[in-house]
Amino acid sequence: MPLDSIPWESHRFLDVERWAIERPDAVALLAPGRAPLSYSALQSHIQTASQALKDCGLASGEAAALVMHGAELVTAFLAIARDSACAPLNPALTEDEYRFHLSRLGVGIVLVQEPDSKALAVARELGIRTLRIHSADHSPAGVFSLESDGAPKGPGRKTEAALLLYSSATTGSPKLIPLTCANLSAIALHNSRALELSQSDRFLALAPLYHSFGLGTVLTQLSCGGSVICTPTFEPDLFPRWLEDFRPTWICGAPPVLRAITALARQHPESFRDLPLRFIQTFGSPADQALLQSIEEVIHAPVFEAYGTTEAVAITRNVPGARKQGSVGRSIGSEVAIMDESGAILSSDTEGEVVVRGPTLMAGYIDDPEANRAAFRDGWFRTGDIGRLDSEGFLYLTGRLKEIINRGGQKIVPSEVDRVLASHFAVVDVATFAVPHPTLGQEVAAAVVFRNGCSVSESLLREFAAARLAPFKIPRRIIFVDAIPRDPAGKLRRGELAERFRVLADRPMEYSQPPDAMETSLIEIWTRILNVRLIGVDDNFFSLGGDSLSATVMFREVQTSINANLEGLQWMEFFEQPTVANLARILSQVVVSSDRPCAGCVLPVQRRGSRLPFFCFAPDPNPYYLRHLAKCLGEEQPFYIVCPPDPVRDNRLLKIEDLARLLVAGIRDVSPSGPYVFGGHCYGGVVAFEAALQLLSQNEEIAQLVLFDVPTPGYPKVTRSWRKYLAESRRMFAAA
Numbered sequence: 001m002p003l004d005s006i007p008w009e010s011h012r013f014l015d016v017e018r019w020a021i022e023r024p025d026a027v028a029l030l031a032p033g034r035a036p037l038s039y040s041a042l043q044s045h046i047q048t049a050s051q052a053l054k055d056c057g058l059a060s061g062e063a064a065a066l067v068m069h070g071a072e073l074v075t076a077f078l079a080i081a082r083d084s085a086c087a088p089l090n091p092a093l094t095e096d097e098y099r100f101h102l103s104r105l106g107v108g109i110v111l112v113q114e115p116d117s118k119a120l121a122v123a124r125e126l127g128i129r130t131l132r133i134h135s136a137d138h139s140p141a142g143v144f145s146l147e148s149d150g151a152p153k154g155p156g157r158k159t160e161a162a163l164l165l166y167s168s169a170t171t172g173s174p175k176l177i178p179l180t181c182a183n184l185s186a187i188a189l190h191n192s193r194a195l196e197l198s199q200s201d202r203f204l205a206l207a208p209l210y211h212s213f214g215l216g217t218v219l220t221q222l223s224c225g226g227s228v229i230c231t232p233t234f235e236p237d238l239f240p241r242w243l244e245d246f247r248p249t250w251i252c253g254a255p256p257v258l259r260a261i262t263a264l265a266r267q268h269p270e271s272f273r274d275l276p277l278r279f280i281q282t283f284g285s286p287a288d289q290a291l292l293q294s295i296e297e298v299i300h301a302p303v304f305e306a307y308g309t310t311e312a313v314a315i316t317r318n319v320p321g322a323r324k325q326g327s328v329g330r331s332i333g334s335e336v337a338i339m340d341e342s343g344a345i346l347s348s349d350t351e352g353e354v355v356v357r358g359p360t361l362m363a364g365y366i367d368d369p370e371a372n373r374a375a376f377r378d379g380w381f382r383t384g385d386i387g388r389l390d391s392e393g394f395l396y397l398t399g400r401l402k403e404i405i406n407r408g409g410q411k412i413v414p415s416e417v418d419r420v421l422a423s424h425f426a427v428v429d430v431a432t433f434a435v436p437h438p439t440l441g442q443e444v445a446a447a448v449v450f451r452n453g454c455s456v457s458e459s460l461l462r463e464f465a466a467a468r469l470a471p472f473k474i475p476r477r478i479i480f481v482d483a484i485p486r487d488p489a490g491k492l493r494r495g496e497l498a499e500r501f502r503v504l505a506d507r508p509m510e511y512s513q514p515p516d517a518m519e520t521s522l523i524e525i526w527t528r529i530l531n532v533r534l535i536g537v538d539d540n541f542f543s544l545g546g547d548s549l550s551a552t553v554m555f556r557e558v559q560t561s562i563n564a565n566l567e568g569l570q571w572m573e574f575f576e577q578p579t580v581a582n583l584a585r586i587l588s589q590v591v592v593s594s595d596r597p598c599a600g601c602v603l604p605v606q607r608r609g610s611r612l613p614f615f616c617f618a619p620d621p622n623p624y625y626l627r628h629l630a631k632c633l634g635e636e637q638p639f640y641i642v643c644p645p646d647p648v649r650d651n652r653l654l655k656i657e658d659l660a661r662l663l664v665a666g667i668r669d670v671s672p673s674g675p676y677v678f679g680g681h682c683y684g685g686v687v688a689f690e691a692a693l694q695l696l697s698q699n700e701e702i703a704q705l706v707l708f709d710v711p712t713p714g715y716p717k718v719t720r721s722w723r724k725y726l727a728e729s730r731r732m733f734a735a736a
Contacts, residue, residue, distance in 0.1 A: 015188070015222060015224075015225070016028075016039065016046065016078065018225075019039040019222075019225040020040045020042065020043035022225075023199065023225055024039055025038050025039075025040065026038060026039050027227045028222060029042065029071045029142045029227070030071075030141055030202075030227060030229045031070055031229070031231065032231060032238065032241075032242060032245070033137070034141040036140060036141060036227075037140040037141045037143065041140060042075065042142065045075055045142065045143050046075065046078045049075065049144070050080075050082045052145075053080060053131075053146070056109065056129070056131055056146060057108065057109060058080070058084055058109050058156075059156070060083040060084060061085070061159065061160070062107075062156040062157065063085040063086070063087055063105060063106070063107050063156055063158075063159055063161075064087065064107055064108075064109040064111060065102060065105055065109070066080075066088040066089065066110070066111050067091050067098075067110060067111065068091065068111060068113040068133060068210075069091055069113065069208075069209065069210075070141075070231065070232045071141040071228075072113060072133055072142055073113075073215075073230075074218055075142035076111055076133070077215065085161050085163065087164035087165070088165070088215070089101055091113070091119075092488075093119070095122055098119045098122040098123075099125070099126070101166065102119070102122060102123065103126060104367075107128060107156045107157060108128060108154050108155055109128065109131060109153065109156060110129070112132055112133065113133040124149075124151065128151075128154070129148060129149065129151050129153040130148070131148050132146070132147040133145075133146065134146075134147060159178060161179060161180050162179065162183075162184060163179040164177070164178055164366070165179065165211075175365045175368055175371050176365060176366040176368070177212075177310050177365060177366070178362055178363065179212070179362055180363075183360055183361070183362065184216070186358075186359035186360045187219070187313045188216070189223070191220040191314050192220050192223060192224050193332070194317050194332040195220075195250070195304075195320075196320060197221060198224055198225075198226065199225040201221060201224065201226040201227070201249045202229060202247065202248045202249050203217065203221040203226065203228050203229065203248060203249070203250055203251070204229045204231070204242065204246060204250070204251040204252075205217065205218055205228060205231065205251075205252065206234050206251060206252055207252050207253070207254070207284075208488045209230070210488070212313045213283045213284075213313065214283075216313045216314065217252055217281070234253070236264060239260075239264060240268045240272075241271075243272065244271060247275065247276055248275075248277065250280065250281060251277070251281070252280070252281040253280065253282065253283070254282070254283055254284035254486075255282065255286075255287040255288075255291060256429075256486070256490060258287060258303070261295065261299070265295070265298040266298055269298075272298070272299055272300075275299075275301075277299065278301065278320075279301055279302050279304055279320065280295065280301055280302070280303045281303075281304050281306060282303060282304065283306065283490070284486075284487075284491050285486070285491045285492055286305065286328070287305065288422055289325060289326060290422075292305070304317060304320075304323060304329070305318050305327070305329065307329065309356075309383055312334060312358070312362070312383070314332060314360055315332075315334050315356050316328050316330055316331050316394075316395045317329040317330070317332045319332070326396060327395060328395050328396070328397055329394065330392070330394055330395070331393065333358060334356050334357065334358030334360055334361065335356065335357050336354065336355070336356050336389065336393075336395060337354075337356075338351070338353065338354060339355045339380065339382070340353075348388075348389055349389075349391065351386060351388045352387075352388070353382055353384070353385065353386060353401060354385045354386070354395065354397070355377070355382055355383065356380065356381050356383060357381060361381055364376070384400055384401050385399070386398045397415075398413055398415065398416070399413035399414060399416070403433075405434040405442050405443075405444055406434075406441055406442050407437070407441070407443060407444060412432075412472070414431070414432035414433060417444065417465070417469065417473055417475065418430050418432050420464075421448060421461065421464075421475075421478075424464050425451070426451055426454035427448055427449070428450065428452075429449040429483075429484045430446055430449070431447050431485075432446045432494070433445055433447070433495075433497045433498045433501075434498055435477070437476075443476045444472075444473065444475045444476055445478070445479070445497075445501060446475040446477075446478045447478075447480075447497050448461065448479070448480055448481070449480075449481060449482065449484055459536075459538040461478050462538060466540065472542065474540060476539070476544070479501060515537050515580070518588060519537050521561065522583055522584055523580055525554060525557050525558060525561060526546075526580065529554050529557070530544050530546055536580070537579065537580040537581040539580065540578055540579060542578060558587070574586055601666065602615070602640050602641070602642050602643075602667060603641040603642075603643060604638075604640050604670070605626075605630045605641055606635070606638055606639045608635070608638065609634075609636040610636050612675060612676070612677045613638040613639070613640055613671055613676075613677065614633065614638065614639050614677045614678075615642050615667055615671075615679070616629065616639065616641055616678075616679040616680065616684075617644070617663070617678070617681070617684035617685065618643055618644065618681065618684045619681055620683075626641050626681070640670060642663050642666070642684070644659060644663070644683075645662050647659065656686060656690050657690060660687050660691040661694065663691055664695060667691070674695065674701040675701040675703035676692070676701070676703060677702075677704045677706075678704070678705050679705075679708070680706075680707050680708075680710060681708055681709060681710070682710060684710075685707040685709070685710030686710060686711065688705065689710075692705050
């Protein structure tokens with residue numbers, strides 16, 4: 001029967017009722033230290049608890065809050081959802097958080113499991129009736145009784161939803177999300193088909209059950225008639241025993257849990273031997289590929305990454321026989337697309353915002369029309385995630401729109417920096433975030449957690465990143481913390497780090513030793529030119545906001561202030577490591593002079609190589625950007641930069657022919673005879689052209705002349721011959 005044709009009321013307990021009839025003695029729920037609960041006993045408890053809730057004042061269609069965990073949360077949800085709506089909350093919230101969530105939910109009843117829960121005092125304060133959950137040690141998993149506090153019950157929120165959840169709020173205030181029975185049935189249907197689940201499967205739930213993924217996976221397994229193993233929380237010391245006692249066929253876990261399981265598998269390989277484990281399912285924040293590879297090697301079971309949001313659970317998934325490294329899989333039922341800023345749907349392998357629509361998607365946020373207008377576009381839900389779809393429909397995530405760091409107009413995706421820092425042997429966890437910057441707007445910072453027994457200095461870690469990232473992506477500051485803040489689903493709370501360390505850029509740099517006199521002088525110059533405070537000796541000039549123009553100004557001021565004569569090759573050496581410390585080292589090795597550096601010289605950037613030397617003519621005496629071209633040409637290409645001489649000699653301006661003649665002499669000192677390969681940029685191209693003509697007149701061979709961004713020699717000036725240019729342009733357009 002198609003999902004849409006099933007009556008709304010029948011979605012709720014279609015599967016549990018079915019298995020209670022077809023497989024009454026089959027185990028539905030298990031929990032450590034508790035007897036198993038069969039499907040027939042589960043159905044009986046649902047009916048009993050549902051009636052008890054009505055007797056305590058829960059009306060049909062009314063929402064109730066749950067502050068619970070484990071198997072009791074599952075059975076309480078099933079009992080409430082028969083006629084009402086359920087809003088599970090994290091049992092670890094503070095009183096202020098309970099006050100916010102319960103007030104906004106507008107519930108009249110809250111079910112509380114622990115006697116010392118902070119929710120009890122808040123519920124009394126807000127006038128919400130409290131129902132205490134009691135579970136006897138000898139009772140089966142999930143079975144409980146209710147005890148009311150006897151407080152008057154006020155009216156509760158009415159809704160057609162079966163489940164009310166708050167968004168994770170990693171980048172803003174939490175929003176209230178309604179999921180209907182039709183949504184939940186679609187989630188169970190899509191997941192069970194994709195994962196090929198059956199009655200024989202046993203699912204060990206390690207995700208929080210008050211989370212959409214945790215509860216969704218439990219309902220998925222119950223819809224198939226299999227067993228669900230509910231644990232209060234992940235306990236590393238008890239986990240090997242759980243594997244032996246319950247022998248699950250699949251488990252789920254966030255990256256921190258999977259990392260702990262990997263360590264356990266190495267310490268206790270006997271507990272993981274001969275398990276019927278078919279696969280492991282990740283959830284929450286994306287796991288790095290090294291972790292996935294490690295856990296597959298030690299546990300010998302595939303790890304499937306998936307993607308979903310609280311608003312649209314179970315969007316894509318890697319599945320048996322169809323997965324790709326680095327991808328979160330293909331759609332398992334919803335429509336998925338990539339959208340640009342204008343709302344256009346992009347083609348494959350084009351990066352943009354991930355959008356989704358389908359039966360698992362909520363209808364809209366509750367009591368938040370502004371958020372709904374921002375979240376929906378032409379029927380598509382905007383997830384806020386950045387990604388791309390390949391030609392086979394596999395989704396690759398690259399970041400979050402709201403987490404992107406805008407560093408002076410250059411966009412940095414924090415997850416890219418995370419991956420680089422996490423690849424260092426000493427780093428076990430990392431989160432990159434933005435801190436304020438006086439001129440760039442935002443600067444890159446990172447929080448790092450060391451692996452046990454490992455440590456590394458901030459400067460060495462930044463050097464490690466510098467070898468793998470573009471200069472503007474290198475974290476300006478790296479701080480070392482005991483733990484990275486995450487939400488219950490394991491997602492990074494970058495906003496919390498940004499708020500906590502927002503004044504990080506104003507804190508003094510930590511040095512292994514204080515700057516010497518030369519370094520102090522350079523720091524003063526850089527501070528004045530870049531308008532950046534608290535510069536360290538290992539800071540990258542360009543990462544601080546410098547560019548080619550400010551570098552030129554800095555070079556001149558350094559030479560004026562320190563009275564040093566730096567040759568072109570020494571400037572090249574600075575560009576390879578543009579830090580205060582490196583520049584100070586270079587300056588300490590040169591002779592103090594007032595001469596102008598490198599006027600009319602030929603700089604060997606790369607002498608070695610089997611090809612003809614490439615002589616590249618620069619437009620001005622500061623040609624250091626051309627080193628990038630040398631790198632692009634490869635190690636087999638000798639590369640020389642030809643710097644123009646001073647164009648004024650004996651109080652007269654030299655002609656291009658004279659400039660070229662001087663440079664040809666320098667080139668012949670390096671390579672006495674041809675064939676020659678010349679190149680020239682901008683004005684340097686004009687000089688290169690003239691130098692080639694002179695060598696040709698001397699019976700030398702010019703193998704190649706490459707001119708880029710150069711005015712064509714001999715062409716009439718546009719200002720003088722604009723009529724000819726206009727006529728020729730018209731002719732060309734007419735011919736086209």
